[in-house]
Amino acid sequence: MENNIPVPDVEQPRQRKTLGAALNRIHVIVILTAIGLAGFLLIMLALLALRSHAESNLQLTARAISYTTEAALVFNDASAAHDSLVFIADRGDFAQAKILTPAGNTFTEWQHPVAGNWDKLGQFVGHLAFPDPVTLPVIHSGSVIGTVWLTGNGTSLLGFLLETVLSLLGCLVLTALVALYFSRRMQKGIVDALGHITRVTHEVSANRSFTLRVPSAPIAELHTLSQDFNSLLTELEAWENHMKNENVSLTKKALHDGLTGLHNRAFFIDTLNQCFNPMRPPLSLALLFIDVDNFKEINDSLGHAAGDRVLMVIGERLSKTLREGDVLARLGGDEFAILLDPMISTAESVAFAERIVEIMKTPVILLNNKTLDVSLSIGIALSPSQANSAKELLEKADEAMYRSKKISGSCWHVSTGMPLTVVTKD
Numbered sequence: 081m082e083n084n085i086p087v088p089d090v091e092q093p094r095q096r097k098t099l100g101a102a103l104n105r106i107h108v109i110v111i112l113t114a115i116g117l118a119g120f121l122l123i124m125l126a127l128l129a130l131r132s133h134a135e136s137n138l139q140l141t142a143r144a145i146s147y148t149t150e151a152a153l154v155f156n157d158a159s160a161a162h163d164s165l166v167f168i169a170d171r172g173d174f175a176q177a178k179i180l181t182p183a184g185n186t187f188t189e190w191q192h193p194v195a196g197n198w199d200k201l202g203q204f205v206g207h208l209a210f211p212d213p214v215t216l217p218v219i220h221s222g223s224v225i226g227t228v229w230l231t232g233n234g235t236s237l238l239g240f241l242l243e244t245v246l247s248l249l250g251c252l253v254l255t256a257l258v259a260l261y262f263s264r265r266m267q268k269g270i271v272d273a274l275g276h277i278t279r280v281t282h283e284v285s286a287n288r289s290f291t292l293r294v295p296s297a298p299i300a301e302l303h304t305l306s307q308d309f310n311s312l313l314t315e316l317e318a319w320e321n322h323m324k325n326e327n328v329s330l331t332k333k334a335l336h337d338g339l340t341g342l343h344n345r346a347f348f349i350d351t352l353n354q355c356f357n358p359m360r361p362p363l364s365l366a367l368l369f370i371d372v373d374n375f376k377e378i379n380d381s382l383g384h385a386a387g388d389r390v391l392m393v394i395g396e397r398l399s400k401t402l403r404e405g406d407v408l409a410r411l412g413g414d415e416f417a418i419l420l421d422p423m424i425s426t427a428e429s430v431a432f433a434e435r436i437v438e439i440m441k442t443p444v445i446l447l448n449n450k451t452l453d454v455s456l457s458i459g460i461a462l463s464p465s466q467a468n469s470a471k472e473l474l475e476k477a478d479e480a481m482y483r484s485k486k487i488s489g490s491c492w493h494v495s496t497g498m499p500l501t502v503v504t505k506d
């Protein structure tokens with residue numbers, strides 16, 4: 081059968097651009113576009129201004145030529161007219177000058193020498209900048225006696241243009257650098273502030289570091305974001321501490337007895353089970369099962385509060401008998417148990433039980449300062465000699481305790497492993 085379940089696309093990990101790189105790119109594009117456009121417009125304006133300046137210059141030169149060649153035209157002296165042209169060409173700025181007769185013939189002319197590529201380029205620029213020659217009539221006594229014909233010189237225009245463009249470009253590059261410097265500074269403020277928030281967020285999510293805080297940012301919105309983020313962290317930190325405390329308290333409640341503060345049955349059974357871990361070699365253990373004699377009577381005659389007081393005192397006294405590693409628990413009601421640390425012999429556990437019987441010989445002082453004699457019955461079971469499991473060890477110790485109780489109470493009994501027979505006192 082064909083499987084029609086769509087397989088979701090697995091997103092491939094890809095290299096993402098950093099915010100700094102993205103802002104950098106945008107700033108460079110904006111700056112280059114703005115500076116490029118401004119540069120282009122400024123160069124165009126400079127060109128127009130230069131051209132109009134050069135054109136009015138050419139008009140003035142034509143007028144000067146017209147005045148200076150007037151006499152030469154009147155006296156038909158072409159050589160004098162040529163000298164005048166050379167004289168003005170030394171000081172003026174034109175490519176070619178002609179004096180034409182009223183009939184249109186060339187009376188005299190002068191042309192700027194073309195020495196090299198620069199001059200050729202100048203000539204070309206001159207053709208572009210001044211496509212039409214400037215003409216001006218030479219008037220004598222009210223009549224036209226000739227015409228001044230003048231074309232513009234592109235060489236000096238070219239030089240001037242190059243100078244203008246180069247200095248303009250220099251200014252634009254300087255402006256671009258200054259703009260770039262300030263944009264980088266502004267960008268650093270944004271990127272650093274967001275970088276702090278990103279780093280702290282990552283630390284919080286990866287290591288639950290709720291104690292971290294984001295430093296304040298120079299930009300108002302980012303500062304607000306940092307402050308709000310810090311408030312959130314403070315709340316999370318408080319919440320986490322509260323949860324930790326709750327956990328500690330719940331764990332304590334789950335494993336401790338509320339009245340005596342000793343470990344409870346669940347903890348004791350768990351500890352016992354761990355001692356019989358099949359993955360480990362068997363341990364030498366001794367378990368003392370302890371039950372208060374005639375506890376119901378205490379409750380019934382002196383009240384539940386007195387019974388509680390007795391249980392607490394017993395808990396305190398038993399705690400004082402413990403060595404390091406021993407585990408004491410209240411199993412429930414008037415039952416207690418002690419697990420003696422591994423490597424304990426029968427004689428040692430019996431000595432331990434005798435000590436317990438002994439310490440209970442001191443009467444319990446009740447809350448109303450009355451005293452009460454309280455005794456305990458103790459059953460001892462040993463592992464691995466008498467039991468091979470937690471359940472069996474507990475049952476054997478309970479059984480031995482029952483023997484103690486049946487004999488007389490206020491005594492100990494070591495489990496025999498034999499079936500229980502009822503023993504009467506005396």
Ligand SMILES: Nc1nc2c(ncn2[C@@H]2O[C@H](COP(=O)(O)OP(=O)(O)OP(=O)(O)O)[C@@H](O)[C@H]2O)c(=O)[nH]1
Pocket residue numbers: 339371372373374375376377379383384385386387388391412413414485
């Ligand atoms: N005051 C008090 N009494 C409790 C508590 N838990 C259980 N008891 C009472 O403890 C009594 C235990 O009674 P039994 O199990 O008959 O024990 P006993 O009177 O000592 O009898 P033997 O074990 O045969 O000596 C019951 O009356 C329970 O109600 C407790 O936390 N506080």
